[in-house]
Amino acid sequence: MQESLTIGQLASRSGVAQSALRYYERLGLIRADRTSGNQRRYARTELRRVAFVRISQQVGISLEEIRDALDSLPASRTPTAADWAELSTAWRARLSEKIRLMTKLRDDLDGCIGCGCLSLQRCTLYNLEDKLSGEGPGARLMLPRAEQPPPAGVSRR
Amino acid sequence: MQESLTIGQLASRSGVAQSALRYYERLGLIRADRTSGNQRRYARTELRRVAFVRISQQVGISLEEIRDALDSLPASRTPTAADWAELSTAWRARLSEKIRLMTKLRDDLDGCIGCGCLSLQRCTLYNLEDKLSGEGPGARLMLPRAEQPPPAGVSRR
DNA sequence: CTGCAAGTTGAAGTGCCCTTCAACTCAAGG
DNA sequence: CCTTGAGTTGAAGGGCACTTCAACTTGCAG
Numbered sequence: 001m002q003e004s005l006t007i008g009q010l011a012s013r014s015g016v017a018q019s020a021l022r023y024y025e026r027l028g029l030i031r032a033d034r035t036s037g038n039q040r041r042y043a044r045t046e047l048r049r050v051a052f053v054r055i056s057q058q059v060g061i062s063l064e065e066i067r068d069a070l071d072s073l074p075a076s077r078t079p080t081a082a083d084w085a086e087l088s089t090a091w092r093a094r095l096s097e098k099i100r101l102m103t104k105l106r107d108d109l110d111g112c113i114g115c116g117c118l119s120l121q122r123c124t125l126y127n128l129e130d131k132l133s134g135e136g137p138g139a140r141l142m143l144p145r146a147e148q149p150p151p152a153g154v155s156r157r
Numbered sequence: 158m159q160e161s162l163t164i165g166q167l168a169s170r171s172g173v174a175q176s177a178l179r180y181y182e183r184l185g186l187i188r189a190d191r192t193s194g195n196q197r198r199y200a201r202t203e204l205r206r207v208a209f210v211r212i213s214q215q216v217g218i219s220l221e222e223i224r225d226a227l228d229s230l231p232a233s234r235t236p237t238a239a240d241w242a243e244l245s246t247a248w249r250a251r252l253s254e255k256i257r258l259m260t261k262l263r264d265d266l267d268g269c270i271g272c273g274c275l276s277l278q279r280c281t282l283y284n285l286e287d288k289l290s291g292e293g294p295g296a297r298l299m300l301p302r303a304e305q306p307p308p309a310g311v312s313r314r
Numbered sequence: 315c316t317g318c319a320a321g322t323t324g325a326a327g328t329g330c331c332c333t334t335c336a337a338c339t340c341a342a343g344g
Numbered sequence: 345c346c347t348t349g350a351g352t353t354g355a356a357g358g359g360c361a362c363t364t365c366a367a368c369t370t371g372c373a374g
Contacts, residue, residue, distance in 0.1 A: 164320085
């Protein structure tokens with residue numbers, strides 16, 4: 001069994017495209033050593049990182065947040081099972097919360113759309129919006145209320 | 158109580174930005190009549206459509222799919238509570254499935270990341286990928302396997 | 315009638331998550 | 345050596361879900 005993996009091997013083993021792996025590396029989600037000829041060589045532990053990334057994404061967590069989480073792993077030594085367990089504990093809580101909200105959403109759906117009351121304001125469905133976020137991407141919200149966001153890159157004709 | 162709503166009214170009542178409402182109209186998710194001066198006037202039933210859109214989005218359904226679903230509503234008459242109920246039944250099933258998968262994901266998380274086996278191939282976590290999709294946006298997959306997608310808009314220097 | 319808030323359009327920008335391309339370079343079998 | 349497949353980079357493209365802007369036009373209170 002080899003010590004390290006080429007990008008092609010990591011891609012086929014993880015089911016993640018090579019281009020995505022390079023992108024993840026740019027974002028600091030995974031890392032790779034280089035051969036003398038500048039090719040990436042991945043430690044086998046990177047497989048676990050990739051797995052963690054994909055699983056987290058399914059839960060609706062952004063890559064940036066995932067990076068932050070992964071940054072909490074010890075950099076000096078290879079993370080142990082305990083390290084990973086600690087990391088996934090927080091995720092478990094998020095998942096549980098998400099499951100709770102979705103369950104509520106589902107149950108309300110019968111009594112709300114079903115009965116025809118679907119009128120937003122007093123409907124519970126509309127009040128979990130923020131909590132269930134992280135689901136969609138999209139651009140930034142149109143000022144959550146007051147506080148003008150700085151233009152930060154306006155073009156003018 | 159007014160018969161129809163201006164875009165500003167619909168926006169504040171639904172909590173959806175005006176720009177988003179116009180965007181939804183372009184996509185065919187909602188519709189509006191026009192005044193003689195070309196301003197939009199929304200029937201009050203559009204409120205329900207907007208609600209349906211937002212709720213569906215929270216479940217991780219794309220606008221295109223939502224449009225398809227809304228297209229199943231009768232166009233000739235104002236949809237009844239029964240029409241809406243029928244529509245939401247399918248959503249309920251999706252929600253249930255999603256909840257089931259997330260619950261499985263959560264439970265596996267303990268036994269999988271927790272114990273350190275997180276090695277993808279044999280791990281259940283990796284096999285629900287397709288099923289849990291609709292969660293992330295991103296570009297199209299890198300050929301799901303064979304079948305070259307047509308370039309459809311290539312630039313060449 | 316005036317003034318100003320509210321509405322209109324098309325085009326372009328934004329954020330996220332990648333993919334695709336061109337133009338090379340590397341690695342390894344024959 | 346040579347060839348061929350695998351890998352490298354930066355820049356650009358691409359889909360989704362919107363937002364933002366400019367340049368007007370409408371609607372309505374006073």
